[in-house]
Amino acid sequence: MKSCWIIYNGSLVNDKFRDQAELIQEAAERAGVSPRIYKNYEVLMDVTAPTDSLPDFVVFLDKDIVLATYLQSLGIPVFNDPEVIERCDNKTKQAIALAHDQIPMPRTILAPKVYPKFTIRDSGYYERVLSELELPMIIKEARGSFGMNVYLIETEQQYYEKVDELRGVDFLFQEFIASSRGRDIRVNVVGQQVIAAMYRHSETDFRANITNGGVAEVVELTDEQIDVALRAAKSVGADFAGVDLLFDRDEQPLVCEVNAAAHIRNIYNVTGINVADAMIAYILEVIR
Ligand SMILES: Nc1ncnc2c1ncn2[C@@H]1O[C@H](COP(=O)(O)OP(=O)(O)O)[C@@H](O)[C@H]1O
Ligand SMILES: [Mg+2]
Known part of the structure; x- marks a missing residue:
């Protein structure tokens, strides 16, 4: 056994x-x-x-x-694989992998490393980001889950306060996909197969995370959504992945993030599909 x-x-x-x-x-x-x-x-x-x-x-x-x-x-x-966990745990590294493989994603600019006691406020970097992405904009810490470290930045004051506050932390700047405000799709992938998916939406927040007040329902994926979710999981090298998809202006999928340790309880409750069975079956096949 x-x-x-x-x-x-x-x-x-x-x-x-x-x-x-x-x-x-x-x-x-x-x-x-x-x-x-x-x-x-x-x-x-x-x-x-x-x-x-x-x-x-x-x-x-x-x-x-x-x-x-x-x-x-x-x-x-x-x-x-530990390397995959590490890549996915860091949204900046993950963005590099996804962009390298030309996975559709929101326009993303990475923040330079700044030591906490210092500032690059006069470097012009933040002004360049601002002129490229414009407001409103998303700022995301490299590490975080459940929407906790994702910020919608609407004013220049919020913007400069946030970059100042995040000195010493890895983070990125991202185009705000307004057509996807408060809604996304979570796709659970196991070994290059979509096992389950749910549509999440929030009436109260720009973030669709269930932990953050979002509600979820079963969704039938389009061919494009399946293709993009599988390509995203492959791009980061994940055997198991929870891929978050946003909706662009034409309702086409953009990858928001790939989670390596995606939770499977909510998707089980919503869809009745227990992703754990697929995970175990996949592993037994791989190590056979
Ligand atoms: N660029 C974006 N444009 C619009 N909404 C976004 C964007 N990035 C994230 N979101 C929203 O915020 C939520 C949390 O972001 P995500 O990157 O998935 O971080 P977390 O790891 O905390 O779940 C997403 O599920 C989505 O609803
Ligand atoms: Mg997420």
Whole structure:
């Protein structure tokens, strides 16, 4: 019997991370795999004396890149690959990959690194960004989930305050896709196949995230949406991905972001499709 570890972040107290791990655990059991859930800190990373009872594979639901890299170094297949988790966890790196592969996306400009105690306010960089993208504009921190670190910037004052506040943080500037205000599509991809999708919309916020007040419903994807979601997942190298799609002026898809550790509870509740079963089936096929 094959065994697997399912790893989530133990420092996050919200129940949804445990719940996510349990969905995978149940799917593993259904597939005849013996699963064990670990909080990331339950694996002692003694690199000089590695643990000997290792699983056949790891489903990594966290962004603890150090742990993922360590486990992979012990020869265990880790899903997603730690490099993919790292790329997706950083929206600036992800944007570079997507743009390189000519995936349709909002116009995006990356912010230069500024040390927190210093400023480049007089460099002209921010003025150039402003004249290229104009207001309103989106500013996104490289790291963040549930819409928490995504800002709609409507005035020059907000703009300069935000760039000032974000010194020391990786972030990017992005064209605001007004035709997609408060609505997007989440597509869950497993191994180059669309498994489930939902339309999310919010009446109260420009962000469609469910955690942020958005509501979701089943959606039938267009061929273009399927094609763009699959290309986006492939571009970042993800075995599993939650691809967020925006709607351009002609309702055509633009990639908003690719999540490597996409949550699967909401999409299960909305569509009745348990993405975990597809994830386990895919892994068993890959490691066969
Ligand atoms: N360029 C954009 N134009 C319009 N809406 C956007 C844009 N970028 C993000 N959004 C909205 O904000 C939400 C959160 O952004 P996203 O990049 O997915 O960050 P997070 O990782 O926090 O989910 C998206 O689901 C979408 O509704
Ligand atoms: Mg998102």
